[in-house]
Amino acid sequence: MRDYELIRSKRKTIAIQAKDGKLIVRAPMRATKKEIEATLARFDPQIQKMLAKNIALAEQRAAFSLNYGDSVLYRGKKYPIVARSGNRVGFDDARKEFYLPPNLPPERIKAGVVQIYKMLAKRHLSERLLHFQPVMGVAVTDFHITNAKGRWGSLSGKKSVNFSWRLIMAGDDIIDVVVVHELAHIKQFNHSDKFWAEVEKIIPDWREREKRLKDFNHRINAQNWDVDWETAAKEESAMFTGDNLAFRWHFAVYKTILSSKNGMNIYRGCLHGCIYCDSRSACYQMNHDFEDIEVKRNAPQILDDQLRRRRLPCMIGTGSMCDPYIPLDDKILYTRQCLEVIEKHGFGVTVLTKSVRVLRDLDVLKRINEKAKAVVQMTLTTYDENLCRVLEPNVSTTAERFHALEVFRDNGISTVVWLCPILPFINDTEENLRGILDYCIRAKVTAIMDFGFGVTLREGDREYFYKKLDGHFPGIKQKYIGAFGNAHSCSSPKEKRLTEIFTETCNRYGIIHGSNKVFAYLNKFPDKSGQMSLFDMEDYLNGGEY
Ligand code: SF4
Numbered sequence: 001m002r003d004y005e006l007i008r009s010k011r012k013t014i015a016i017q018a019k020d021g022k023l024i025v026r027a028p029m030r031a032t033k034k035e036i037e038a039t040l041a042r043f044d045p046q047i048q049k050m051l052a053k054n055i056a057l058a059e060q061r062a063a064f065s066l067n068y069g070d071s072v073l074y075r076g077k078k079y080p081i082v083a084r085s086g087n088r089v090g091f092d093d094a095r096k097e098f099y100l101p102p103n104l105p106p107e108r109i110k111a112g113v114v115q116i117y118k119m120l121a122k123r124h125l126s127e128r129l130l131h132f133q134p135v136m137g138v139a140v141t142d143f144h145i146t147n148a149k150g151r152w153g154s155l156s157g158k159k160s161v162n163f164s165w166r167l168i169m170a171g172d173d174i175i176d177v178v179v180v181h182e183l184a185h186i187k188q189f190n191h192s193d194k195f196w197a198e199v200e201k202i203i204p205d206w207r208e209r210e211k212r213l214k215d216f217n218h219r220i221n222a223q224n225w226d227v228d229w230e231t232a233a234k235e236e237s238a239m240f241t242g243d244n245l246a247f248r249w250h251f252a253v254y255k256t257i258l259s260s261k262n263g264m265n266i267y268r269g270c271l272h273g274c275i276y277c278d279s280r281s282a283c284y285q286m287n288h289d290f291e292d293i294e295v296k297r298n299a300p301q302i303l304d305d306q307l308r309r310r311r312l313p314c315m316i317g318t319g320s321m322c323d324p325y326i327p328l329d330d331k332i333l334y335t336r337q338c339l340e341v342i343e344k345h346g347f348g349v350t351v352l353t354k355s356v357r358v359l360r361d362l363d364v365l366k367r368i369n370e371k372a373k374a375v376v377q378m379t380l381t382t383y384d385e386n387l388c389r390v391l392e393p394n395v396s397t398t399a400e401r402f403h404a405l406e407v408f409r410d411n412g413i414s415t416v417v418w419l420c421p422i423l424p425f426i427n428d429t430e431e432n433l434r435g436i437l438d439y440c441i442r443a444k445v446t447a448i449m450d451f452g453f454g455v456t457l458r459e460g461d462r463e464y465f466y467k468k469l470d471g472h473f474p475g476i477k478q479k480y481i482g483a484f485g486n487a488h489s490c491s492s493p494k495e496k497r498l499t500e501i502f503t504e505t506c507n508r509y510g511i512i513h514g515s516n517k518v519f520a521y522l523n524k525f526p527d528k529s530g531q532m533s534l535f536d537m538e539d540y541l542n543g544g545e546y
Pocket of ligand 1: 277
């Protein structure tokens with residue numbers, strides 16, 4: 001008789017399994033040894049085959065190892081692993097290669113590749129979730145990447161979805177069917193006909209794809225991707241710093257979205273990468289990476305609920321701390337949905353952004369403007385397009401923003417330009433100021449918001465800014481340290497002259513200026529009901545744009 005491990009349980013039948021080359025028998029509590037061994041004898045030919053297959057698989061898994069030059073799967077295609085100096089790991093989208101520090105042993109290479117897979121899985125699967133959720137009319141509450149080996153995905157009772165990082169090795173067709181499968185469970189919890197009908201609405205060939213998923217499962221099972229993270233973490237520099245961090249997001253639960261001053265930030269965090277961004281400051285207590293966007297879950301519904309309870313309409317402001325038109329918004333459309341809620345309740349809105357993505361919502365902004373009031377505000381810091389790409393690398397350039405201002409003007413929506421920050425020793429030139437003012441005059445902006453000519457620096461923001469100065473403007477950091485030390489407010493040495501030019505130009509062209517007057521203009525709700533509403537200017541003064 002063969003050796004076997006016996007596991008008794010409340011089950012009703014005898015089950016025979018092969019694991020790591022060993023035979024495992026699961027039997028009911030009352031099954032006798034004689035009955036168990038009779039079953040083993042009866043199925044001996046099948047058991048022999050099963051064991052042989054399992055031993056071959058165990059050998060394959062034991063032989064699996066990775067080295068530089070090997071290729072590994074990513075979204076169904078193979079890409080090489082290369083050594084690159086430094087201590088970073090990542091996937092180079094341009095060169096199409098996995099890169100790791102040099103001279104690592106195979107186990108550490110595997111750990112590094114798994115780390116890259118996790119980052120890539122988070123990035124790609126979050127994109128697919130954002131794509132399929134509106135299409136299927138469902139929404140998850142949270143999303144995690146797990147180490148699960150036996151399950152590609154799972155959904156909790158609270159609609160939080162998990163995916164195994166291993167899924168990122170599969171082709172896009174397989175990844176999508178797993179994502180849709182989990183999302184369909186939000187509507188149908190079991191695997192009934194109704195459930196598969198939901199899947200079929202989105203993926204008509206789901207049967208073929210599920211078969212391919214099974215084949216893929218066998219392939220991946222033959223590779224031992226297990227990493228002993230505990231041991232790896234004990235080794236010095238075993239854990240790497242990861243690249244490819246773009247486009248990360250997570251949901252956070254909020255009960256309200258409007259501040260006491262009627263300001264609203266749908267997102268916390270931003271991908272626009274402005275080197276001077278004040279929202280990175282420690283005082284805002286973001287307990288997540290700035291690039292890992294916190295999305296206020298159900299923001300439009302929460303806003304709807306809050307506005308419904310209001311007796312009088314007023315102006316709602318958005319964008320003071322984090323830009324509402326980050327790339328993620330194109331997928332999730334929360335900003336547009338919030339504008340629609342504002343329109344529905346007859347409130348007014350002021351939107352502050354650096355992205356021409358705001359043009360996407362021109363129609364709804366026009367409707368708000370017809371019923372109440374809509375103002376589009378754009379920040380302009382430099383008229384030099386090349387400098388703009390350095391200061392604000394991931395968002396529309398100044399020329400693009402200027403064209404957006406013209407579109408809003410032509411559609412009867414008033415516009416305000418935020419002339420800040422003016423960075424001492426960088427963009428605090430007369431030429432730059434005149435260039436921006438020229439854009440403002442041509443775009444016929446209603447007002448220009450200014451806070452003097454300088455920049456504010458605080459803990460968190462200052463470190464990031466200085467790091468970027470070292471990268472782009474060698475020697476300027478030292479000038480800042482010498483001139484301002486740890487001061488919060490860093491004014492340009494040319495402030496007096498710049499203020500003269502600014503004031504003279506605004507007066508000549510009838511442009512509202514001076515922060516108090518501009519805030520008063522922004523906060524004034526049109527007097528259709530004899531009411532006027534002000535939301536506190538501090539909302540803006542404390543915001544992320546300065
Ligand atoms: S300044 Fe505004 S747009 Fe730029 S990174 Fe910060 S929040 Fe984003």
